[in-house]
Amino acid sequence: MDHRWPSVSGRFSLCLGGLLLLLWTASLQAHEPQPHALPVPKALKRHIDFWTHIFTAIDGHGGVLHDADDLGVIYHTFGHLPASSHQRQDVIDRQRQHYRLLLSALAGNGGKAGNEDEQRMLALFDSPPSVERLRQASENIRFQRGVRDQFVRGLERSGTYLPVIRRIFKEAKLPNALTWLPLLESSFHPRAYSKAGAAGLWQFTRGTGRIYLTIDEAVDERFDIHRASVAAARLLRDNYARLGTWPLAITAYNHGAWGMLKAVAKLKTKDFGTIVRQYRSPSFGFASRNFYAEFLAVLDVVNRRDHFFPNIKARAPEPTHALKLNAYVALSTLETYLGLDRRDMADWNASLRRSVRETYLRIPKGYILRIPQHLMKQPELRARWAAVPRRLRFKAQLQPRTYRTRRGDTLSAIAARAGVSVRTLARQNRLRPPYRIRAGKVLRLPYHAVTQAQYRVQPGDMLSSIAERVVATVSTLAKLNRLKRPYRLRVGQVLQVPRLDTQTRGYWVFRGETLSSIAKRNGTTVAALAALNDVKPSAVIRAGQILRLPRLQMTSRR
Known part of the structure; x- marks a missing residue:
């Protein structure tokens, strides 16, 4: 998907392009989406049949050789290709030749057949091909891999997310059919990431995502099912407002609204079949040209899934509680006071980035944290959040880590010392090749690049609050940094701190809990819990007490 338009509503005008494009697009008015069935252009029938075949009959081990323009012309079907990419390509190339x-x-x-093979070849075409068409076809043979197994997995995953998506799209007054677009985009995989950098269930690129979503060092909302679905609904509505038909608007989800407007202006028609047959542009390639036909094939298969996949059952949705954070807070703090493993919380909240998961970067204020309902009741969740001390609730994000360049520094050398790629460091600082930097330039270092056991003192910090934030004791920090009472700190001071504890975690005791109930809830034993906290197994614990819990080797699925 390569959409670069800002969100708009109502009338719009274009500031770029020739006079013809301006005159044509000026006549387009915002269209209110109508909940009707999507049109099926007659010109796309063979294309739809092709994609239906790819989705239902051929798995990822096989594929077909076909004509890239007329998808109904399938020359050869591979049942099972070699696993080796080199051998697989060799088999494909020999058949193509x-x-x-x-x-x-x-x-x-x-164009006259001289043998049975040539007769069979001619029969593949919808009508007798001309000599020129045959010459063109000889250079137009394309391989398409099967995706039946991938499609099945997508159908299974769909049940988890469709209820949320359908509610959002209903509120946006969009056709219900559009809720199946993630099956084509990502096979309903919430963490899907393409080679082109498109991410999440809806496969937003970074450029498009930043128009509709928050993407920064702490959060990437492309991986948030709720936020990304709202963004997808807005994008589709915007496309429809600019283009006026669903075939164009849906294709624009892949090709961009600007690209489709150029196609409409050039051919002076909104007839999608005409555009697919006649529009030529270097950017309007096979994927864009076939996107709408693929989606119609998805709907065809979904509507007949009991025929194609009679034994496939969609997974049930997992209800969650939503907790809106009214302050910046570290994930380690939530881990302690909510009583949940940070790895599980990161799994349930996929939009939290590595810098939040693996460092002390704070989760932003306003973030909606989602916790499965079966883990705790809403009143307990709210009570646990309310118990987070004020000193651990912050009004702002941590200040960025920086590095002032010196004479002789290169970006590659700085990136190597920081443990990140040159591309990551360049993107963080908006640098372009050839990445020339001057002495004295201050570079921002990605938070995940500075996971060394250090902490830079922020305004308002006390040693006790830092200790709680980095899951350590005050005495441990004082000993590491040779500090003496009364532990006076200065803003900007760099303290040595323990790395994030991979063996244990903090746990805030809720009212009514016992060592036995906590051990059972967290997959450990009373004896192990008592030994870790230097108490007797029969000890009485009090609400609000902070215990240490052993961290499971694998993320829990309670």
Whole structure:
């Protein structure tokens, strides 16, 4: 998906392009989406049938050789290709060359078949091909891998997310059919990430995502099912407002509204079948040209899924509590006071980035934390959040870590010392190749690049609050940094701190809990819990007490 338009509503005008484009697009008015069935252009029937075949009949081990323009022309079907990429490509190339020679021979013979293979070849075309069409076809043989197994996994995952998406799209007054778009985009995989950098269930690129979502060092909302679904609904509405038809608006989800407006202006038509057949542009390639046909095939399969996949059952949705944070807070703090493993919380809240998961960067104020309902009741969740001390609730994010460059520094050397790629460091500082830097320039270092056991003192910090934030004791910090009472700190001071504890975690005791109930809830034993906290197994614990819990080797799924 490559959408670069800002969000708009109502009338719009374009400031770029020639006079013809301006005149054409000025006549387009915002269209209110209507909940009707999506149109199926007659010109796309063979294309839809092709994608239906790919989705239902061929898995990832096989594929087909076909004509890139007329998808109904399938030359060869591979049942099971070699696992080795080199061997697989060799098999595909040999078959492609075989059919290329057959088509060339037909063209050289004026389109008349001289044997059974050539007769079979001619029969593949919807109508008798001309000599020129045969020559073109010989250079237009494309391989398409099967995706049946991937499609099945997407159908299974769909049940987890469709209730949320359908509610959002209903509120946006969008056709219900559009809720199946993630099956085409990501196979309903919430953590999908493409080679082009598109991410999440809805496969937003970074550029498009920043128009509709928050993407920064702490949060990437492309991985938030709720926020990303709202963003997708807005994008689709914006596309429809600019283009006026669903075939164009849905194709714009892949190709961009600007690109589709150019196609409409060039051909002076909104007829999608005409645009698919006649529009030529370097950027309007196979994926964009076929995106709408693929989606219609998805809907076809979904509507007949009991026929194609009679034994497939969609997973049930997992209800969650939503807790809106009214302050900046570290994940380690939530881990202690909510009583949940940080790895589980990161799994349930996929938009939290590595810098939050693995350092002390704070979760932003206003973030909606989601916790499965079966883990605790809403009143307990709210009570636990209310118990977080004021000193651990912050009004702002941690100040960025920086590095002032020196004479002789190179970006590659700085990146190597920081443990990140040159590209990551360059993007953090908006640098472009050839990445020339001057002495004295202050660079921002990604938080996940500074996971050394250090902490820079922020305004308002006390040693006790720092100790609680980094899951350590005051005495441990004092000993590490050779501090003496009364532990006076200065802003900007760098303290040595323990790395994030991978063996134990803090746990705030809720009213009515006992060592036995806490041990059972967290997959450990009373004896282990008592030994870790230097108490007797029969000890009485009090509400508000902070215990240490052993951290499970694998994330819990209570």
